[in-house]
Amino acid sequence: MDVIPKWADAILIPLISILLAFLISALVILAIGEDPVEALMLMINGTFGNSAGIGFMLFYATNYIFTGLAVAIAFHARLFNIGGEGQATLGGLGVALVCLSLPWPHWTLALPAALVGGAVFGALWALIPAYLQARRGSHIVITTIMFNFIASALMVYLLVEVLKPAGSMDPATPRFPPGASLPQMSDMLGLVGIPFSSAAPVNVSFFVALLACFLFWLLVWRTRLGYEIRAYGHSETAAEYAGISPTKIILIAMMISGGLAGCMAINNVMAAERLVLNSVEGAGFIGIAVALMGRSHPVGVLLASLLFGFLVQGGAEIDFWTNIPRELVIVIQALVILFTGALDNMVRMPLARLFLMFGRGRSGGAT
Template identity: 75%
Template sequence: MDVIPRWADVILIPLFSLVLAALLSAGVILAIGEDPVAAVKMMVNGALGSTYGWGYTLYYATNFVFTGLAVAVAFHARLFNIGGEGQATLGGLGVALVCLDLPWPHWILALPAAMAAAGLFGAVWAAIPAWLQARRGSHIVITTIMFNFIGAALLNYLLVNVMRPDGAMDPATRKFPPGTHLPTLHDILGLVGVPFSKAAPANISFLIALGACVLVWALIWRTRLGFQIRALGHSEPAAVYAGIRPVRIVMLTMLISGALAGCMAINNVMGEAERLVLNSVEGAGFIGIAVALMGRNHPFGVLLAAILFGFLYQGGAELALWTNIPRELIVVIQALVILFTGALDNMVRIPLERIFLTLRKRGA
């Protein structure tokens, strides 16, 4: 029997970790001579105080949902996929090839094809480290992080030497044709009379991300494959004894994980930039690790954690723009959240375990 109830593990531990990170961040802001209360108010107003702010918050959150789900699926099989950055990068390449090379009359036709290409390219990029882990014993952490750099180098070569339009200076593809442009939340909500900022980049990809959360929940907890993934993650010897083939499960899990990371490109490449540029992922693959840890590898928790990090990104941008707080300090604040919700999880967990154990003994 677990010492901490499931609800406390999902809600209390991340909440207390956030409070500790916020207190330490407030101390850092005070140390440079700024007002932490005013800073928080500006972050909240900038990220949540208008539909423009919400649009950017949900745009960032969409990226983090996909990469967070990718990490969470792998975690359930006890696989640490930190290659989301490279898998999302290759997903963007798949989206660009589909959007540029095929004549699409409407986004309704282009979107499923682009999703399939993004998922396929991300899955293929994850399949190689998965095979090396399953067949050769190569550690998944080492191979996936190496493939991040290989993916970045490959995209750099293609954008500079192959896909860049003639006469262009920046390493990027040409703009996607109008038939591939995705509707924004302004367009979608406008259909039901809800006003939303036209300048915000949030688009239909956010709704796809919500659907991905539901599908991952159904996969992990309502299918035979999901049971096999969790069984392998809990105990490989027991899984083998039950007839589960580890090589098959490792490969399938990483294919699904890579496909989820690759689908992030629907949001940032097809939905926002409408062309493929260098560094379009912007670290979202690594943020997905923190999102999965904070969300306890549950799709609903991943969604909440992704919105939180979207808030930090957009609110931090507002702070850097309108105050004397440097952009580097915003990165420090984000790092503190990651530190307390991930690496220093036991700082909160152990005291809570003692409290619940004491309460249990008194109630016995």
């Protein structure tokens, strides 16, 4: 029997991990002579104090939902896809090419097309490492990391040499046609009479991300493919026994993963209305932390994405208003990743012991 009940595994452990991370962050802030309580209040006020802050948080969270789901689906097949960054970069290329290819009349046409473009480019970029893993045994962790660098170099070449409009000094594509611009959250909420700041770039992609969470759940727990992916992830030998082809699962799972990462571009690239260098800004890596913290479950990924959206937005506020250096904000994020991802067992084991003691006391009382 599992020692730790499901609810504690899903909620209690991440929560304690976050508290520990914040506690140590507070000590670090104290050590450089600043006030941690003030910093925390700034983060909270800067995020939840006005609708622009919330908008930015949701904008970042949208990115992380896509990359988090991307890492999560690979986790279900026990594949560690570190290439979300590169796949999202290539997804950006796909989105940009789609948006620039036609004078789109309306976003309802541009968005699905861009979604497909981003997904296909991201999926194909993940397919190469997947093929190398399935057929040649090249470790997917190594190859996906390498492909991040290749993607970034490729993007520099394309933006500087190919896609940059003639005469421009800026390594970026031309602006997308107006028909490809997505409705902002402020526009949509305005329709139902809720005022929302138009300063934040959060847009309709957020709802696409929520839909992706639901589809992810259906795929993993309701379809035959999800059944096979999870089976392969739990035991490769058992999968082979059951007639599930490892090659097929690796290729498909990684393509879904890359496709999800690529879909992120509908948020960041379409909101910027052009493709720039380093458009992904580390979201691919944060996706790893999000998937770990979210236990590869879409609800967990959603909550973890919101948390990281808050950390990034709140961090920007600290950077702006206090003497706490920008690097320290990254330290705080790193601590959260460290505690929720890597140091999971540090919280889990004492907790398991507690539950054991508690459980025994209870069963003893019952008899």
